[in-house]
Amino acid sequence: MRKITEVIIHATATRADWWADRSTADKVAEVRKWHVDGRGWSDIGYHFLIDRDGTVAEGRPIERTGAHVKGHNTGTIGITLFGGHGGEKDNAFADNFTEDQDAALRKLVARLQAEYGPGLKLSGHHEYANKACPCFDVRKWFARKAVQPRHLGQSRTMQGLAASGVGAAMQEGADAVAGLVSDLPEDAGFLSVLKITGLVLTVGGIGFAVYARWDDWEAGHR
Numbered sequence: 001m002r003k004i005t006e007v008i009i010h011a012t013a014t015r016a017d018w019w020a021d022r023s024t025a026d027k028v029a030e031v032r033k034w035h036v037d038g039r040g041w042s043d044i045g046y047h048f049l050i051d052r053d054g055t056v057a058e059g060r061p062i063e064r065t066g067a068h069v070k071g072h073n074t075g076t077i078g079i080t081l082f083g084g085h086g087g088e089k090d091n092a093f094a095d096n097f098t099e100d101q102d103a104a105l106r107k108l109v110a111r112l113q114a115e116y117g118p119g120l121k122l123s124g125h126h127e128y129a130n131k132a133c134p135c136f137d138v139r140k141w142f143a144r145k146a147v148q149p150r151h152l153g154q155s156r157t158m159q160g161l162a163a164s165g166v167g168a169a170m171q172e173g174a175d176a177v178a179g180l181v182s183d184l185p186e187d188a189g190f191l192s193v194l195k196i197t198g199l200v201l202t203v204g205g206i207g208f209a210v211y212a213r214w215d216d217w218e219a220g221h222r
Contacts, residue, residue, distance in 0.1 A: 002063060005075045006121040007112055009105070010046065010068055011084025011096065011134040018082070024051040027082060028059060041067050046078040048108060054100030056108055069128050077112060080134075081105065087135030089126050096135045109142065 012018075012031060019027050032044040044059040045067035051057065059078075060066055068078030087096040094102075113120050124138040125131055 002065065003075055004062070004077055004112075004116040004120065006072075006123060007077045007079060007109060008069050008072065008123050008125060008128070009134045009138050010078060010080035010125045011087065012049075012080050012082050013084050013087075013133065014082055015085045016052065016083055016096075018085075020052075024049075024053075024055040024057050027051065028057045031080075032059070035067070043067075046080045048077070048079045050079065050081050050101050050104050050108070052082055052098050052101065054098070054104040056104050069125060072128050079105065079108065084133065084135045087132055089132045089135065090137070091132075091135045093136045093141045106142070 019030070028044070028049050031046070031049065035041045035044050043064070046059040047062050047066055049057045049059055062077060065073050066076065066078040067073060068080070069076065081097050081101050083098075083101070084096045109122065122138055122142055124136070125133040
């Protein structure tokens with residue numbers, strides 16, 4: 001058995017809809033053809049390939065040295081993600097890949113760490129070659145919390161919009177009360193506070209909703 005010390009992540013540089021109507025097995029066979037017929041290798045260069053729907057396929061047996069990073073194949077495992085066409089080195093994971101791929105890659109890395117040790121190094125192809133591949137910073141991606149599906153009530157965007165709605169209702173309520181009790185000056189202070197509070201909630205809620213949407217987008221919640 002080979003001594004494994006590192007996992008290196010790649011991208012196939014295929015379009016997001018490449019062979020969308022074909023099975024994962026068909027796609028793996030095509031990549032194998034690129035490597036064997038096109039480059040003259042003995043087998044596909046990667047050990048694992050992850051499809052857009054999160055399906056994990058095995059490529060070259062782990063027991064055999066891969067052919068995925070020149071000069072860094074000994075002691076490493078190569079994993080590639082379908083996608084990444086036109087991607088840049090500093091892209092976010094979600095710019096080129098799916099949430100299913102995110103979950104599948106994390107699960108696969110955790111499995112390999114359990115088998116070969118938690119100290120298993122995790123790298124991206126571009127760290128060893130002048131390439132954009134895999135089109136995201138692997139260690140920064142792995143350090144972030146996995147993207148989890150959210151219920152509507154957990155959405156910070158919706159919470160911000162709800163606060164804004166409450167604020168608007170408070171302002172309308174204050175105006176309505178002022179119309180009914182305009183002859184009671186002692187209520188004026190209370191109504192002013194109510195309107196100001198409502199305004200703060202309205203503006204703050206909208207601002208928070210905009211920020212939350214942007215932050216969620218960056219984190220992969222689309």
